[in-house]
Amino acid sequence: MNDRILGDDASRGGARGGTLVTKRFFALDGKGYEAGALSAKQKELLGLVASMVLRCDDCIAYHIDQCVAVGATDDELWETFDIALIVGGSIVIPHLRRGVEFLDMARAKAAM
Amino acid sequence: MNDRILGDDASRGGARGGTLVTKRFFALDGKGYEAGALSAKQKELLGLVASMVLRCDDCIAYHIDQCVAVGATDDELWETFDIALIVGGSIVIPHLRRGVEFLDMARAKAAM
């Protein structure tokens, strides 16, 4: 799907894909999470809590994978879940449940 | 206002205030930001980014004050603003502007 959006028209059989604006947005989205004054792990935890209070499951799954990849511990992730739960309320609970499933899958994959 | 909500009826002239549920929620809200696996600073930055994407100015002002109190640098705050801006979009811009005003006030107060 990323190629469908970001690739050139030839690669998708001539169908129109993302504009220059779309492509720049995707590039900026990647750049925002690069380590700076905050580490990559801190930024991924920020992305995770933002995704949880906005209740976007795909975004939660993505950021949990990234958090695991850059070394976040379970304790750090649960404390991040708690901030999301307190700020966002019980409406976050179904997304927290799915977050735990995503985390278990990410840990299982990393253990293989 | 906190006394109006959390105090006892006598302290507010007999008017009804927060219930036991209200009081427990406020207590839990405080407890969630105590240092644990994540430092108080990391948790305040998480609270800040969540407040920015949910676009709550009072919450942004509160967390910026807390961030300054626990030693967050301007660079760390601007990188947190950036995550909020990318995740939440241009609709966050007016709140980012006010966040900068809150930060300038917090720095000025801390310099006095």
Added chain:
Amino acid sequence: MNDRILGDDASRGGARGGTLVTKRFFALDGKGYEAGALSAKQKELLGLVASMVLRCDDCIAYHIDQCVAVGATDDELWETFDIALIVGGSIVIPHLRRGVEFLDMARAKAAM
């Protein structure tokens, strides 16, 4: 302002106002809160909790006035605030504070 939106063009110096769609929406908004299987008080409490979790201060002020007008007690209002707080999270707190102010004003006005 309601006349600016719902009145006829002559009443606002020729400026365009709400369309037929706008006017029908406003009429439907009024009709939805009329007593039916649920009492007017129950419906106003529903409107209040919805306004609180969506964090709209003008809507909260309006529904608190209506709740007071149809006889809601302070205990009923605080329990409604609690549901909003639990479902919507700490992001609701600034709106709960303003809700208490609106309530105090509504009670003071009713006592005059």
Added chain:
Amino acid sequence: MNDRILGDDASRGGARGGTLVTKRFFALDGKGYEAGALSAKQKELLGLVASMVLRCDDCIAYHIDQCVAVGATDDELWETFDIALIVGGSIVIPHLRRGVEFLDMARAKAAM
């Protein structure tokens, strides 16, 4: 999944689960819906309308089950749907459709 979040580490093979903050939040969530000045039914209808305007299908399904369990009638539920629809707009419609499916399932289960 509740045991995965709220149980002790032994019960989930040593994996970390919810913190003390998580557990207290879940307990408070339950406590908020206990009968008080408002009946359990009135509180469940408040939880339902809040879930609908925030557009959380899992929460809608849960509260409809609870509403049926505490004796809410179809007329009361449809009037609650209407408040959600008016306050939250057409964006609520897909969730209203699923709400009707949840209700039909809850009634069918109760009739068995």
Added chain:
Amino acid sequence: MNDRILGDDASRGGARGGTLVTKRFFALDGKGYEAGALSAKQKELLGLVASMVLRCDDCIAYHIDQCVAVGATDDELWETFDIALIVGGSIVIPHLRRGVEFLDMARAKAAM
């Protein structure tokens, strides 16, 4: 499902369906998109961008079908996606991906 909501009780085996308020809301929802000062295409693009920033997949699918039906081009749709992406942020990305899938399906169906 529309008949379940908008039909008469006999057509759904006696079960209660939408109230007069529900039915009027659905009628108004249809009326709002009729051509006026803005063309039907412009209104559908407005409905699409609103659905994208509010992140409602069913609504996005519906409006993309309507946009294709009234002659919106791929370039017009991608520029609408871009406004949603900029205003709503990266949280819109999963919905943009699904929007592209809906669009490909709508074009395939129209080509049959």
Added chain:
Amino acid sequence: MNDRILGDDASRGGARGGTLVTKRFFALDGKGYEAGALSAKQKELLGLVASMVLRCDDCIAYHIDQCVAVGATDDELWETFDIALIVGGSIVIPHLRRGVEFLDMARAKAAM
């Protein structure tokens, strides 16, 4: 404030301002509204409806000014308000009221 965010450190007395990510986001935000397959007017109406359903008054004021600048008529604006009202519900009403005030101010300024 734009200079506070986008200017160089010297122009704001050495205080830190927006990062490269912040600046690129602001640039992209401007680029998204340039005329393409859709006219500047159509894009501004899209930005307006998105701002209304997300309920951001500063954004609504900005886009109404832009809409007036690129020649949107009152009828086009009221039909855009209607889409926002139907999609977003009665919670949009306070923002619609302020939108009308912004429009009256923009027309008065343009008439001077």
